[in-house]
Amino acid sequence: MQDEEAQTVIPAVDAEAAATFVRESVAQATPFLFDAAGALIVLVLGLWAAGRIRKVVGGGLRKSPRIDETLASFLSSLVYYGLIALVVITTLGVFGVPTTSFAAVIGAAGLAIGLALQGTLGHVASGVMLLGFRPFNVGDFIEVAGHGGTVKAISLMATELATLDNRKVVIPNGAVWANAIVNYSAHPTRRLDLVFGVSYGDDLDKAIAAVRAEVDADGRILREPEPIVVVDNLGDSSVDILCRVWTQSADLFPVKWALTKAVKERFDADGITIPFPVRQIVQQAA
Structure with missing residues (x-):
């Protein structure tokens, strides 16, 4: 009889202990489960929001004519990964992990990386400025x-x-x-200055007319601003005639080469001489 009573009491004690264990486990696990669920929700929503913000920022930057595709991708990625870091820290905080020391570690690591790569990061910062301001x-x-x-x-x-x-x-x-x-390509038009030297004995009006005729004959030279052909300087061995004209930027060098050749040929045809420096040596008697 005593053995049977002992056998009936032991299961009752085991069942009560098991129920107590279950209740305590549930009570202890419930806050953890709520924290885990909250952290999971924050993580999922945060990642989704970061992706959406990245697309919005990238799309907005690409609409600007001054923003390059490379710069738009870089800035949108920078915003995205910054938001990802914020989401991760927030998720850990919701989960119950102290984030103060974690943020300090991230800041220290970022500072160390920045000091190690300061030269490279300087080039990147300059690249952002170049792509943004577009000189x-x-x-x-x-x-x-x-x-x-x-x-x-x-x-x-x-x-x-x-x-x-x-x-x-x-x-x-x-x-x-x-x-x-x-x-040199920033503006659609460029100014071209050419100087032609003629001899002091030549007819200056005739020389100016010759240069003006070649200017008028070249259709690539713009009429506004008006071309200028004037006597600019009295040099050591020549009278300098300044020819100042405006052209499209792409026509600058072709006009320079063509006009130089045409004026030289016109001077030859009109008998106008282009002097060259002459050095006179005077020997004094002993």
């Missing part, structure tokens, strides 16, 4: 940092030029932004 575009002929050439590519790190003899020059954007930039 020149691909296809423009520029002069910068002691180099001149046609712009072939602009990236976040460097600018690529092709010189007149078709050499490839890659200039770090930090050097480009830190130096004066001369953009």
